[in-house]
Amino acid sequence: MVKVEDFKTCNDSRFCKLHRQFADSATKASKADPQYYVKKDSVAFADNVLSARIVNSQKNIDLSLTATFLEQQIVRLRIQEAEPIKPRYQGCGEHVLKNGEAGLLNSSFSDYNLSIKNSTDGLTTHVLHFGKNSQNHDFTLLLTEKPWSLSILQNDKPTIEVNSLGYFNFENVKTHDSVSSVSPSNKISDATENTPLADNSTQTNTDVKHDETFKSWTDSVPNGPQSFGIDISFPGSSNLYGIPEHASTLSLKTTRGAKEHYSEPYRLYNLDVFEYLEDSPMALYGSVPLILSHSSQHTVGLFSMNSAETWVDITKNQPSNILNLLNKVVNRSNSASFSSSHWITESGVLDMFLIPGPTPKEVFSQYASLTGTTDLPREFALGYHQCRWNYLDQDDVLSVNQKFEEHRIPYDVIWLDIEHTDSKKYYTWDYKKFPDPVFMQNELAKHGRNLVNVVDPHIKTDPGYSISKTAAQNNHFIKNKNGKDFKGWCWPGDSNWVDYFNPESLQWVSEQYSFKNYHNTTSNLFIWNDMNEPAIFNGPEITMEKDIVHHGGIEHRDVHNIYGMLVQKSTFEGLSNRENPPKRPFVLSRAYFAGTQRYGAIWTGDNTADWNHLQVSIPMVLTNCLTGINFNGADVGGFFGNPSSELLTRWYQLGIWYPFFRAHAHIDTKRREPWLLGEPYVSHIRDAIQLRYRFLPYWYTLFYENKQTGMPIARxxxxxxxxxxxxxxxxxxxxxxxxxxxxxxxxxxxxxxxxxxxxxxxxxxxxxxxxxxxxxxxxxxxxxxxxxxxxxxGGNIIPTKDRPRRSSKLMKNDPYTINVFTSMRGEAKGSLYIDDGETFDYKKGAYIYREFSFTNATLYSKDATPKEHIDSDSQKAFIETIKDIRVERVVISKMYNSFTKAIITENGVQREVEVTCTSKNKTKCVIRDPAVLISNDWSIQLVF
The missing domain is CATH 2.60.40.1180 (Golgi alpha-mannosidase II)
Structure with missing residues (x-):
């Protein structure tokens, strides 16, 4: 069981406690008397940007607010000091946004209309119409001066509200002020005295101590308190989703208010939490600061682009005097339901993207336009992965491989954990256990199988270890607060960590995956980046100290949640470039952040072999998919503990529907390869895994369509x-x-x-x-x-491959079955994507994308390739490689007539084939071997 005392609660976090108390004060205030307001006559609009100044009534704080209008009606809201003594970290976008800051596209809307509305209650509101979507919905932004708030309206109905509860609070780096603007009385328990710096001084917060202590660790907070908090509400919504990773329900539970389910906020701070609780808002291995709101009327989202530690409180129908005033501005009933989130972040700038929807499909597309979609994986990676800590040696690996053969169970990848290395020195082999790694990899490759090795980010401190020596000599390691190479404790003992924020260091690590540098590796070896939160056994909360310094003087506190993503990015680039021409890599990461989807897969971490963890894996996997991290799954069987045969079987039956399908187990658990369970369980597990392989064409098509649209794969x-x-x-x-x-x-x-x-x-x-x-x-x-x-x-068409094989590679040229499930109107549609499964040639058009439709008792296959790739030389060359792959069976359910034959039209030629209608009412019709080619246009018309 997890040692919860090793990890902070909100009360252990100065800034979280501060902002919660500020929110309490705002909620309990007898009247709406906000400290923060928009400065009169500061509102302006130019070049797609609405700007204003926010001032604090109780101290001399001047903040800059900008709202930038982007494509698809996305609004980017930024708030920071107008004239900071020391700039805050603002580099998150270069890592998170799919094309960096420069790749953001401003809205093409030109008919902006900014006006001012004054209410009888003395409220001044700036009204800006900023666009229409494809459904002709009007989008309007309202900025109210005092109390300050910002609202997004669709067709005059509010869908997103900023600071409507009055929780906005911004700690100014100009002051030694652990209180900031805590409450109207400026009091908070355990607060220190507010000590402003001299106005004419060049002194920064580094001249004043702001130490914070948790257990035996002290954080020097060299730049002083820089936190901020803000509430984002969603009128008309009772359900919020997102902000992974947490072992909790799909719909976020309340954390404050009369009906709170949790007493702690949801925490976003990447941590190594083994045997985690299955119903908790505790931080886990990944963080995606994206929250979605859904109701029958609309779907919207909020993405906070900040990689520092963040806590999020969730409330429902929270009372507020400010909200009562604002209800009159937005013409919303006081009785309307709404959900709210209170975002509390330690450092950096407030940088949020308001995602307007209004449909689920549009929200996913809008978010994907920011952080990107899942990079198209290697086809084998969608198969079954067999893993444990650890397969003992080379003979053990090849024995397990052979057992899969004997028991006719397909799989694609076998994995090696840390014990395969020489004394936990990564990029090495223990040659006593693995005397001929190339032979082992080649044996796996004979049946289309692959090997994955773990490479963790900690580097054993050892001058005799070439990786360690080279990294130290070339200044690739992260520095401690004294400017020396940071040293911590992990699996090898004393270790250092590479500074991936240094582009040269990231590039150097990627080069270690070349065949020249990573000895005895082949093209069917891929990589698993574990422990990359980063996990540090002797660090605070088992991770890195916040005042450690990265390249460019960046404090770790500002970028903690991005670190693991950069580890994976470096590996992704290294594996991509080790061959010429490049091939798609496969990289699994434990830590993740927004944007991780561009670099590979993740899993939900060190779960436990019990029914509760089986159950909670579903909302965890679905929440990741909702927030863009589609290539994800949970350890089948549970990492810790020994599952019963029944639990393990049921977990396989569920696990085949995770986008990433891997069984994994701790070193102290009993071996649990499927055949060890005996009958009937081994047969049931074989059936489940074979079902996964039958659906691989459908899975691969879903990944392609996710790349195009952002639609979640598991939903x-x-x-x-x-x-x-x-x-x-x-x-x-x-x-x-x-x-x-x-x-x-x-x-x-x-x-x-x-x-x-x-x-x-x-x-x-x-x-x-x-x-x-x-x-x-x-x-x-x-x-x-x-x-x-x-x-x-009903209404869908699903392509499958029904011939049992030992791996996905051996299915490559197998024929397809087209399964038609008619709607109540007797119609259906579906699609199929095919490429070579391993190169990047699909980006040049080397693929086919077919659209199937069934109407008027006729099945059609048509080319649905995007225009830029239709009939391209790359597509023609690819079609030549699959020109003989055919459809071997068509199954149509449910027909209301019993048909006896079908007329096939292909390449202008017609022919007749037999149709067999089965089932009780002769409603399932089967065409055996229609022999149409999967890459051609054709039709199959059922006739009496």
């Missing part, structure tokens, strides 16, 4: 059925793409009774059976250990 039901409020909190069922609804068994029992809810007025088909049922409906289904409930939603 909560509300994404597909946004108007059905019954499913806003559901995680016992979820979607994979738009076509498959998964209802896993999440509790113990030989035969588990499940209540399956069908959300919409549509046909639902149980996959691989003849059972279908119209929705909406609630079904009671019995699920013995050999069964899992998978429904295809």
């Amino acid at each position: 909560p039901l509300w994404v597909e059925f946004p108007e059905n409020s019954n499913f806003y909190e559901t995680t016992t069922q979820f979607m994979v793409g738009s076509a498959l609804m998964i209802s896993p068994v999440l509790s113990e029992g030989d035969v588990v009774t499940q209540q399956i809810k069908l959300p919409s007025q549509e046909s639902y088909y149980e996959f691989d059976t003849d059972y279908s049922v119209p929705g909406p409906e609630t079904l009671t289904m019995q699920t013995p250990i050999d069964k899992q409930v998978i429904f295809a939603v």
Whole structure:
């Protein structure tokens, strides 16, 4: 069980405690008398930017507010000191934004209209109309001066409100002030005295001590307190999602107020938390400061681009005197429901993107335009990964590989943890255990399989270790506050950490993955970056001290949550460039941040082998997908502990629906390769894994479509059925793409009774059976250990490959099955993406993207390739490599007539084939070997 005392609570964090108390004071105030307000006559608009000055009524603080209008009606809100004594860190965007700061595109809207509205209550509000979307929705921004607030309206209805509760509070670096503007009385428990610097002094906060102590560690806070807090509310919404990573529910629980579920805020601070609690807002391994609000009326989002430690409180219908005043400005009823988030961040600038939606699809596209989408993975990476800490030696690896052969269980990757190295020195091998690593990798490659080695970011301090010696000589290590190479304790003992914020250091690490430098590696070896929060065993909260200094004088406190992403980025670049032409890498990271999706996969960390962790893996995986981290999964079976055969089987049945599918286990656990469970469990696990491989064409297509649109790969039901409020909190069922609804068994029992809810007025088909049922409906289904409930939603077409193989590579030239699940109108649609699965040639057009449709009893396949790649030389060359791959079967459900034949039209030639209609009412029609080519246009018309 996790030692919770090793990690801070809000009360242990000076700035979190401060801003919570400020919020309490604002809530309890007898009248709306804000300290912060927009300075009169400071509001201006020019070049897509609305600007204003915010001042503090109780001290001489002058803040700059800008709202920049970007493409897709996104509004970027920034607040910082107008004239700072020392600039705050503002480099987050260069790492997080997909094209850096320079890549942000301003709105093309030109018909801006700024006006002033004065209310009878003396409120002055600046009104700016800033665009229309494709549905002709009007977007308006309101900036109220005193009390200051900012609102986004769609068709005159508020959807996002900033500072409507009056929680905004900004610690000014000009003062030695742990209180800042805490409350109208300027009092806070445990506060120190407010000590301003001389106005004409060049002194900075480094001249005054601001030490903060947690347990035995002292943070010198050399630049003084720089925190800020602000509330963001979402009118009309009762459900908020996002801000991973937490082992908690899908819909965020309240942390304050009369009906609080947690007493602590959700914390965003990447930490190594093993055996984590399964219902807690504690920080875990990753952080994505994106929150989504959804209701039947609209979906919106808020992305805070700041990599410092952040706490987020969640409230519902929080009372506020300021809000009562503002309700009159936005014409919103006092009785309207709303959810609020209170963002409390330690340092940096307030830099937030208001994402207006108003549909789920638009929100995902808007967020993707900022941080990017999941880079298209190697095709093998979507297969099954077999891992544990640790496979003992080369013979053990090859023995496990052979056992998969004997038991006819497909897999694509076997993994090696830290014990494969020479004394925990990465980029090395323990040659006593692994005498011929190249031979081992080549043996795996014979059946299309791959190897993954762990490479952690800590470098063993050892002058005889070439990596350590070279890094020290070339100044690649992070410095401590005294300017010396920082040293901490991790798996090898004394260790150093590379400073990835130094571009030269990041490049140097990437070069270590070349075949020249990483000896005895081949093209089928890939990398796992673990411990990159970073985890430091003798550090505060098992991580790095905040006052450590990175390249360019950046304090670690400003960039902590980005560090792990840069480790993964360096590996991604190294693996990409080790071959010519470059090939797509595979890199798994434990730590992550917004933008990580561009560099590889992540997993949910060190979970436990129990039913609770099985259950919580679903909201964890779904929340990651909602916030752009789509290539993610949980350790199947649980990392700690020994699962029962039943639990492990059920976890495999769930795990095949994680985007990233890996089994993993701790070094102290019993071996649990599937065949060790014996029958009937090994057969059930084999069936589950084989089902994953059947659906690989569908998975790969979903990853391509995510890259184009940002749509989540695994989805909560509300994404597909946004108007059905019954499913806003559901995680016992979820979607994979738009076509498959998964209802896993999440509790113990030989035969588990499940209540399956069908959300919409549509046909639902149980996959691989003849059972279908119209929705909406609630079904009671019995699920013995050999069964899992998978429904295809009517109106979808799903491509599969149904021939069992030993790995995904051996499926490459296999024929396809096209599964058609008709809607109540007798129609369906779907798609299929194919490329070579390993190179970057798809960026030049070396792929096909097919669109399937079924209407009027006819199935069509048409080219859906984007215009820039249609008939390109690259596409033509690629099609030549797959020209013989055909469709071997078409299965159509549900037909209301029994057809006997079909007319196939391909390349202007018609031919006739037999149709067999089966099932009780002859409603499933099968065409065996229509022999149409997957890369061609064709139609198949059913006739009597």
